[in-house]
Amino acid sequence: MRMRPTALFGAALLTTAAATAACGGASGTASSAAFDPKTCQGGTLTVLNQGGLSKFDPATLYTSGGGALPSLVYRTLTTRQRVAGEGGFKPVPDLATDLGRPSDGARTWTYTLKDGLKFDDGSPITAKDVKYGIERSFSPDLPGGAPYLHDWLVGGADYKGPYKGGELKSIETPDDKTIVFRLRAPHGDFPYLATATQFAPVPKAKDTGTKYQNAPVSSGPYKVEKYETGKTLKLVRNPHWSRSVDGQRLACPDRIEVTAGLDRSVINQRLVSSAGADARAITTDASVGPEQLARLDSDPALAKRVARGVFGETKYLAFDVTKKPFDDIRVRQAIAYAINRQSVVNAVGGSALAAPATTFLPEGKAFGQQPYDHFPAGESGNPAKAKELLAQAGHAGGLKIELSFPNTDGEGYGPKVAAAVQDALKQAGVTVEQKPLGEEDYRTLVGKPATQPALTLQSWGADWPAGGPFLIPIFDGRQILKDGGNFNLAQLNDPAVNKEIDQINTLTDPAQAAPRWGALDAEIGKKALLVPLYHPKTVVLAGKDVKNTYVDQWRGWYDVASVSVK
Numbered sequence: 311m312r313m314r315p316t317a318l319f320g321a322a323l324l325t326t327a328a329a330t331a332a333c334g335g336a337s338g339t340a341s342s343a344a345f346d347p348k349t350c351q352g353g354t355l356t357v358l359n360q361g362g363l364s365k366f367d368p369a370t371l372y373t374s375g376g377g378a379l380p381s382l383v384y385r386t387l388t389t390r391q392r393v394a395g396e397g398g399f400k401p402v403p404d405l406a407t408d409l410g411r412p413s414d415g416a417r418t419w420t421y422t423l424k425d426g427l428k429f430d431d432g433s434p435i436t437a438k439d440v441k442y443g444i445e446r447s448f449s450p451d452l453p454g455g456a457p458y459l460h461d462w463l464v465g466g467a468d469y470k471g472p473y474k475g476g477e478l479k480s481i482e483t484p485d486d487k488t489i490v491f492r493l494r495a496p497h498g499d500f501p502y503l504a505t506a507t508q509f510a511p512v513p514k515a516k517d518t519g520t521k522y523q524n525a526p527v528s529s530g531p532y533k534v535e536k537y538e539t540g541k542t543l544k545l546v547r548n549p550h551w552s553r554s555v556d557g558q559r560l561a562c563p564d565r566i567e568v569t570a571g572l573d574r575s576v577i578n579q580r581l582v583s584s585a586g587a588d589a590r591a592i593t594t595d596a597s598v599g600p601e602q603l604a605r606l607d608s609d610p611a612l613a614k615r616v617a618r619g620v621f622g623e624t625k626y627l628a629f630d631v632t633k634k635p636f637d638d639i640r641v642r643q644a645i646a647y648a649i650n651r652q653s654v655v656n657a658v659g660g661s662a663l664a665a666p667a668t669t670f671l672p673e674g675k676a677f678g679q680q681p682y683d684h685f686p687a688g689e690s691g692n693p694a695k696a697k698e699l700l701a702q703a704g705h706a707g708g709l710k711i712e713l714s715f716p717n718t719d720g721e722g723y724g725p726k727v728a729a730a731v732q733d734a735l736k737q738a739g740v741t742v743e744q745k746p747l748g749e750e751d752y753r754t755l756v757g758k759p760a761t762q763p764a765l766t767l768q769s770w771g772a773d774w775p776a777g778g779p780f781l782i783p784i785f786d787g788r789q790i791l792k793d794g795g796n797f798n799l800a801q802l803n804d805p806a807v808n809k810e811i812d813q814i815n816t817l818t819d820p821a822q823a824a825p826r827w828g829a830l831d832a833e834i835g836k837k838a839l840l841v842p843l844y845h846p847k848t849v850v851l852a853g854k855d856v857k858n859t860y861v862d863q864w865r866g867w868y869d870v871a872s873v874s875v876k
Contacts, residue, residue, distance in 0.1 A: 345857040350562035350874035356591035356853075357568040357870070358577045363540050367523035368507040369447035370454040378594045378862075378870045379568060382545060384510035385529040385556065387421050387440065387489075388501050392558045392872060394619075394860040399676035399775040400820075401501045404558060405435065405511070405529070409501040412818050416496035421504075423487045428550040429513060430528040437483040439511035444481060445472045447508040451520055456506045456773060464492045473519070498818040502774035531561035531871070543568040562858075562874035578602050581851040582612065590875035591853040594867040598849040603662055612851075617859050619848045621866025622672040622772035622780070625654075625723045627713075627731065627841040628799040633764040635711070640703040642838035646685035648696035650734035654843050657726040662849055664722075667842035670784070671831045674863075676775040678824030682832045696738035708739040714756070714763035717746035722846055723767040731767070731843075758794045759801060766799065768840075775864055776820060777827020778811075785834055786811050800839035807834060 357379070365371060368384045381389065389404035391397055401409060406421040413420070427435035447455045449471025460466045464480035482490040491500070503509075516527050524537055532545035545566040553559075577596040580588045582605075598606075598616065606613045627645065629636040636642055651666035658664050665673075668683040686692070700709055715728045725746060732742040745763065747755065755761045756768075773779040783789055787803025790796055810830050817823040848866050852859045855875055862869040 345874055347560055347562075347858075350560060350858070350876055351564065353563050353590060353875040354565040354567060354587070355563035355856075355870075355873060355875050356587050357566065358572055358580060358588075358591050358593050359568065359570045359595050360572055360574055360577065361570060361595055363538075363543055363568065363570040365454060365523060365539075366526065366534070366537055366543065367452060367520075368443060368455075368510040368512065368526070369449070369452040370523070371507040372454060372456055373507055373865075378865065378867060379543065379545075379566070380507050380510075381530065382532045382559070382561070382566065382871055383526060383528045383530045383534060384507050385427075386507065386509040387504040388509075389505050389558055390862070390864045392560075392862075392869060394869075396674060396676065396863070398863050398869075399674065401505055401774075402558065404505075404556075405440070405509075406504075410504065412498070412500070416498050416500070416816055416818050417493045419491045419493070419500045419504075421489050421491075423489070424555065426555045427529070428555075429511075430533045430548040430550055432550050433513065434486075435511045435529055436486040437489040438486070439513050440489055440509060441478075441481045441483050442472065442514045442517070443510050443512035444508050445469075445478050446512060446517065447471075448475070448478070449473050455508050456503075458503050458506075458773075459508060462493050462495070462497055462500075462503070464494050466494075472514075495812070496816040498815055498820075498823060499774065499776055499778050502776060502779075505774065531556065531559050532566060541570055543570075559871045560858075560874075561871055562876065566870070572596075575599060575601075578851060581615075581853055584854040589853045589855040592856055592859065592868045592870070592873060593850060594870065596850070597663065598851055600659060602851065603659070603849070611854075615852050615854060615856075617848075617850055617852065617861045617868065619861025619863050619866065620672070620674075621846065621848060621863065622674065622677060622775050623769065623846050623866070624667055624670055624672055624780075625727065625767070625769050625843045625846065626667070626670065627843065628766050628768045629839060630759075630762050630764045631800045631802070631839060632759075635703070635705070635709065636764055638703045639838055640699045641705070641709070642841075643685055644696040644699040644703070644738065645735065645740070646838055646841045647687045647692045647699065648735050648738035648740065649687055649841055649843065650689075650691040650730065650737075651687070651843060652689040653730040653734060654727055657730040658719075658722050658844065658846075663847050664844040665847060667845045669831060670770075670835065670840065670842055671777055671780055671828060672772070672845045674775065675824060676820070677772070677780065678777045678826065678828030678831075680825070680828035680832045682835055684835050685838065691734050691737065693734075693737040693739075696735075696740075700739065705739075708741065710741045710743065711735075711765055712743045712745050712763065713765050713767065714745040714747055714752070715767035716749050716752050718749070721769055723769050723843075727767055727843065754794070756799065757791075757796050759790065759792055759796055762796075762799060768799065770797075771866075777824060777831065778815065781827060781830060781834070782811055785839070800837075802834075802837070802839060 480492040536544040671679040
């Protein structure tokens, strides 16, 4: 159910040295000719988006990794490393001097702030400002942010924010430079979580509650000149920011003007034409459409303005194994064998936009993916094997099932994918009745075990590039939420799986944790609790005068603050 954060949260930036390395030849980059990070300042960058801008308060934004536009205004304790390729999967210090110092078996994390940090009014940023920014994200008046701190921090589950609940004692600030977090259980991924916008400092004296997003106090290279909910965001330079105190943001343009609510085809047409201000435009949520893809081979100039990349995301079929007929593993295995992944890939635009998936974890060392295919069906499915298993399960005469899915194709798991699944299963003697649902109805029904359909199309994207945020919400039995917001759709509660999750969470070295997550994914895959369909790919255009573009693989869109329009 978790989709990639909307375009608003799609990318990040680079160090000066890394920017030079990323120019003109790095994998996933568009043309970056004549880019010099030392002289890139100036001009106005235009951002053309379909969605986003529905909120801009750091407490309510669901983004990590130093998202696209929020990262230009809100610095956090850590952020993603601003480079193209897999190097961009790593967290690095931002406001903090390091990635945090774990103690007590990764139950306590201590951070020290860098020297010279200032808000846009020139006042110093202190540890108390970071603490307050986090505390206000617990307020019921400011919903929508990442939920992890509610679960991880001691006392977080019952805390209601500073407006009514006072301070959260599990966040300590012994002095202006030091902040300490005390967790209920070990969490080796805390440096990744510390990239979330909830870790942005907020001065208590300037907190205006639900109105704060209209005029937030900036800790990043830009400040908000104008914000119109759902429509417009205009950013100008923060005079109290400099590269000397921020090694991750180039902040080349003098202004950034964002327009949301545009149709994808209109966005791509404007980027292709590159007339006027659109020559200095990018998008952070409109992938290239079929028309543009068809032109790339025959239009070298346009091809140079395309960047390609991936985001850690999987589209899949989810079973509720407590409901018939999917309580029988042989039926689930049969569905897995019957799936024609090539037809699914074709349904979403072909191999340029999707790669067939047989694992839940996406590709990449950061996730720890161990390639496996427990129910090999080839590119076009294995209906004969599916029929054999169905017969063993008592369905030799065929089977009728329902498939629920969103009624739009915007997120890549709607009617087109449902039709491809329906056609494939028909070859195995399975009749699929389609049940399209409106997005809000879909989320409400699927997120509650009592109303959850037995078979659904789903999408899951990484909150940060590691195995934990993929496997824990989907397979940890202690994460099952009976009243809504549940993502463990199989309702798996396996003590062995839960124990391994806890053990991996004690590891603070991603290089040690990643293969353990991969092994766990492979082991869970044997249970046939879901059927991976495909991993999306990103193909995006930029205006003809935009330089130093690449796809940030943490978020899957352009790295906004690395680009130049001068």
